[in-house]
Amino acid sequence: MKNVAILGSTGSIGRQALDVVQAHPDRFRLYGVSAHSSEDAFLALLRAAQPRRAVFSRPLLEPVPGVELSFGVRALCDLAADPQVDVVVLAISGIAALTPLLSALKAGKRVAIANKESLVCGGDLVQEALRQGGGELLPVDSEQSAIFQCLQNGRRDEVEKLILTASGGPFFRRPREALKDITPAEAVKHPTWSMGRKISLDSATLMNKGLEVIEAARLFDFPGERIEVLIHPQSVVHSMVAYRDGTVMANLSAADMRLPIQYAMTWPDRIPSPTRPLNLWEQPDLAFYQPDMDRFPALRMAYDCLKAGGGCPVVYNGANERAAELFFDGRLGFLEIEESVSYALDRFQNRPMGDLEDILLADGEARRLVVEFQNTRSKA
Ligand SMILES: NC(=O)c1ccc[n+]([C@@H]2O[C@H](COP(=O)([O-])OP(=O)(O)OC[C@H]3O[C@@H](n4cnc5c(N)ncnc54)[C@H](OP(=O)(O)O)[C@@H]3O)[C@@H](O)[C@H]2O)c1
Known part of the structure; x- marks a missing residue:
């Protein structure tokens, strides 16, 4: 029996990972879950699925009997590294998944990883955490x-x-x-x-x-x-x-994402799936x-960033995350997403990413450059 922690349990991948756990009660037990902003959905999930531990970004208004609740990024990393956990499903979106990923790998966990932003930005740090902890990284994408x-x-x-x-x-x-x-x-x-x-x-x-x-x-x-x-x-x-x-x-x-999620959790075994x-x-x-690539230059930019190395992949990702938020808020147009990423990459002074702080600084710079791009556009 494997204890599973689903980080990002209220999202699309998180909910499908929960389906996989519940479809195989002989193999998996839901030990821990996390969520960020969907308080009602999270409370409903806690009441229905009854995990041992739950982590939210801020204190929840209601306690849930039988569930140990904690809050914030430190608690999230603590759940990822909990000695009781065998498999971590990393279903958080964005670069926010990087710190819990490093915690889980350093603690030697199997990580079924859906989140791609942390791998794009984490580069050598992820490899180092794998070497240090002897964990496993199994792709869900x-x-x-x-x-x-x-x-x-x-x-x-x-x-x-x-x-x-x-x-x-x-x-x-x-x-x-x-x-x-x-x-x-x-x-x-x-x-x-x-x-x-x-x-x-x-x-x-x-x-x-x-x-x-x-x-x-x-x-x-x-x-x-x-x-x-x-x-x-x-x-x-x-x-x-x-x-x-x-x-x-x-x-x-x-x-059907439940298939790669399940395979990452059961590898090297294959078992019946829904x-x-x-x-x-x-x-x-x-x-x-x-x-x-002329119609969709985002792909060419990714190859260029991979070749350039250093902080370029971090900026590619961070600028895109910020531009996506601005697009959903109606403050950037669709084509301005890639234009703003290109703007950020053109202005970023590339340098090696030695540690987590370097990565978070480059990510912050990318986000700031996208806002700068948006300001110049709205003034024009
Ligand atoms: N969906 C897919 O089919 C699919 C396929 C391949 C790869 N992926 C990758 O899997 C990841 C998740 O995708 P998704 O589509 O499932 O996303 P989603 O539906 O938006 O769910 C994201 C999850 O992450 C949590 N979250 C968001 N921001 C957070 C933060 N700052 N700190 C902690 N938790 C946070 C959300 O919590 P709240 O809801 O409480 O805010 C939610 O549980 C992404 O990296 C994506 O690229 C997804």
């Missing part, structure tokens, strides 16, 4: 889970390239001029997946795929030049690995296209 599974079919020196698939988002076929007036409601309507609003927006701008290119480089210690992106609108092939003899291994399944089987005859038109 469907593309990274696919690559992880395809890599099990050959030796490392036999791999030619990693091929990440991308749905292309809701605007894959729209000309760039037509993207200017996209609203938040249109931007979060993902064609194949149901996800939280930030990642849905990132899929529409292709920032998500940019973050995944950097995430794959970090997770699999692979150079950016050998990580390719292919647009695949049906989201049936979740990613592929090309081997040097010309063989391409692909991972296919229904688009995901419906994939009937390929229902999917006769699987298509693949090369991405148009």
Whole structure:
């Protein structure tokens, strides 16, 4: 029996991770959960699922009988490193996941990681925490889970390239001029997946795929030049690995995040899952296209940041997080998201990221530069 802590339990991934835990009471026990701002949803979850521990960002108005409550970032890191916890599901969105990730890895936990921003920004610190604590990092992101599974079919020196698939988002076929007036409601309507609003927006701008290119480089210690992106609108092939003899291994399944979440928790075992089987005859038109980096420059920027190293990936992520908030508030246009990220990258003095403080400073600078960009636009 494994004790599970779900960090970010009120979100899209968090709720699906809870489904996985509850579907396998013989394997998993819900030990701890965390949330940030959704107080009512969190209280309802605590009453229904009865974990031992719960962490919220601020004191909750009501106590929940049988649940030990604590508050703030320190408590979150403490839950991630709790000696009773075997598996941490990291389902927090944004760079806020980085400190609990480092705590969990230093404490030697298995981390089923959905959050990509912490890997993009954490770079060497994550590797160092893994070495120090002897923990395990198992990808939940469907593309990274696919690559992880395809890599099990050959030796490392036999791999030619990693091929990440991308749905292309809701605007894959729209000309760039037509993207200017996209609203938040249109931007979060993902064609194949149901996800939280930030990642849905990132899929529409292709920032998500940019973050995944950097995430794959970090997770699999692979150079950016050998990580390719292919647009695949049906989201049936979740990613592929090309081997040097010309063989391409692909991972296919229904688009259901419970499957990669479960695999990250049970690996190396495969157990029955609630995901419906994939009937390929229902999917006769699987298509693949090369991405148009002129129409979606966010992807090119990610490759450039990966190459530049240092704080550039941190700025790419931090600027995008801030720009997404401003877009949802109606203060930036859709195309201004990537323009503001580019503005921040152009002004950032790149430097090595030695520790967590360096990363948080670069992240803060990126956010400030995006606000500066927004101010210049609103004055113009
Ligand atoms: N959704 C997907 O299908 C999917 C697929 C692949 C990868 N991912 C990655 O998984 C992560 C989560 O995505 P999601 O779609 O599940 O996001 P989401 O629905 O927005 O949920 C985010 C969760 O994180 C918590 N949270 C937000 N800000 C926080 C902070 N500053 N400190 C602590 N907790 C915080 C939220 O709590 P409150 O609700 O209480 O504010 C919520 O529980 C992202 O990194 C995303 O890129 C998601």
